[in-house]
Amino acid sequence: MTLLRLGTSVGLLPPDPPQSSGKDKNKGPKVEPLGTAVDCIKELIIRCKYDTLMQLIEKEDGWTLFEDEKTFPDGVVVIARALCKAVPLQVPKVVDQLNPSLSSVYDAQRIVIAAFFAELIDQKCGGKVAVVEIIMNSLLGRLVDTSHIVRKFCIRGLGNISSVEDSQLEKYSTTILSAMMAGMDDKDDLEDEITLESMSGLAKILAKLDENNVRQILINICLRIRPCFEKDKDAVRAAAFTLFGELSRFGDGPSKAPFLEQVHTNLISVLLHLNEENEVIKACKSCLRLTAPLMGSESVNKMFQKHLLEEGHLHYGEFMNDLSRLIIVDFPDKISFYVMGCVSFYKSARDDIKANAGLFTGFILGNLPKERRDEISKDHVCGALILLLKDPSARVRCKAAEAMSLLHDY
Numbered sequence: 001m002t003l004l005r006l007g008t009s010v011g012l013l014p015p016d017p018p019q020s021s022g023k024d025k026n027k028g029p030k031v032e033p034l035g036t037a038v039d040c041i042k043e044l045i046i047r048c049k050y051d052t053l054m055q056l057i058e059k060e061d062g063w064t065l066f067e068d069e070k071t072f073p074d075g076v077v078v079i080a081r082a083l084c085k086a087v088p089l090q091v092p093k094v095v096d097q098l099n100p101s102l103s104s105v106y107d108a109q110r111i112v113i114a115a116f117f118a119e120l121i122d123q124k125c126g127g128k129v130a131v132v133e134i135i136m137n138s139l140l141g142r143l144v145d146t147s148h149i150v151r152k153f154c155i156r157g158l159g160n161i162s163s164v165e166d167s168q169l170e171k172y173s174t175t176i177l178s179a180m181m182a183g184m185d186d187k188d189d190l191e192d193e194i195t196l197e198s199m200s201g202l203a204k205i206l207a208k209l210d211e212n213n214v215r216q217i218l219i220n221i222c223l224r225i226r227p228c229f230e231k232d233k234d235a236v237r238a239a240a241f242t243l244f245g246e247l248s249r250f251g252d253g254p255s256k257a258p259f260l261e262q263v264h265t266n267l268i269s270v271l272l273h274l275n276e277e278n279e280v281i282k283a284c285k286s287c288l289r290l291t292a293p294l295m296g297s298e299s300v301n302k303m304f305q306k307h308l309l310e311e312g313h314l315h316y317g318e319f320m321n322d323l324s325r326l327i328i329v330d331f332p333d334k335i336s337f338y339v340m341g342c343v344s345f346y347k348s349a350r351d352d353i354k355a356n357a358g359l360f361t362g363f364i365l366g367n368l369p370k371e372r373r374d375e376i377s378k379d380h381v382c383g384a385l386i387l388l389l390k391d392p393s394a395r396v397r398c399k400a401a402e403a404m405s406l407l408h409d410y
Contacts, residue, residue: 007112056082118157159201245287268341362403
């Protein structure tokens with residue numbers, strides 16, 4: 001209960017001092033709600049003689065995190081982690097005490113419990129199977145909470161089920177996978193925090209599951225990931241490309257044909273994002289290296305494995321020009337599909353992606369043999385490139401002009 005008091009004291013202003021009357025101008029000591037709550041829980045830990053618990057919290061500077069409304073849930077996580085390490089036998093009792101308040105009318109109390117429970121799952125809750133079940137059911141019940149912070153920690157906790165025994169993971173896998181995909185569609189997730197937690201949780205859970213557990217929803221997962229490739233936040237785009245690449249481990253069995261279709265559908269997006277922010281570039285490199293063996297082209301696979309090293313420098317223009325020659329030979333039936341995929345990115349909100357799309361279009365069309373040029377809609381594509389020449393961004397206009405220069409004999 002002192003933990004709940006601590007959470008609800010964050011950002012709480014001290015009470016107004018009582019009005020003095022007559023000559024009595026003496027004022028009592030100023031009450032600081034947060035300071036009082038911190039002192040209370042510290043005193044409780046001292047009286048219980050949990051020295052290790054106190055040391056672990058202080059080592060991670062846990063108390064300081066409560067001074068900010070944005071970071072106080074992280075402080076709760078620190079306390080939960082410390083409790084599991086220092087006095088794991090007390091975890092079931094704490095869960096029993098906190099669980100009823102997960103339906104509290106106060107957001108701060110629900111945030112405290114959701115953050116606390118999420119970390120308990122990751123720490124295996126002191127090994128108590130019954131505790132895991134209580135926490136899982138409680139978190140599942142708050143996935144529709146009015147607070148997006150509560151929903152975020154519920155998703156995190158469900159993702160952390162990957163830390164427990166395989167038997168429990170199997171038991172909850174279908175429910176959790178559905179919850180993760182629903183989290184990626186959260187309409188009130190304006191900062192994409194829940195989306196990021198959902199993809200992180202999916203990655204951890206999918207790493208532990210067999211293909212037969214995922215087969216029925218594999219393509220649905222791919223479809224949910226795809227919009228995240230174009231999100232504003234770098235971390236979300238990086239997580240989406242990383243997750244799509246990791247799905248390739250399910251793409252070499254009964255799911256190969258439908259998953260391969262998703263690889264070709266998303267290939268242009270991955271290639272265009274291969275030349276943007278560093279965090280995203282690394283994710284795209286990993287994604288391409290993992291999916292390439294499934295594509296059925298030895299030359300493309302060799303190229304990806306050789307040139308898309310995580311820390312290696314990539315000359316984007318040369319790489320895309322060489323790649324265009326390979327795909328023209330190895331994927332002749334996909335050329336029009338790839339070109340139209342590039343054109344669809346001419347309306348991207350990002351100048352770098354529009355520039356990359358224009359350039360790759362030029363490489364494909366420029367390297368396409370004359371006898372195969374009727375495979376594409378030249379008038380439509382060239383018309384779209386001409387419009388790019390009028391783009392407000394100098395970078396886009398420059399790459400569009402470079403692409404046009406490659407079409408001199410059309």
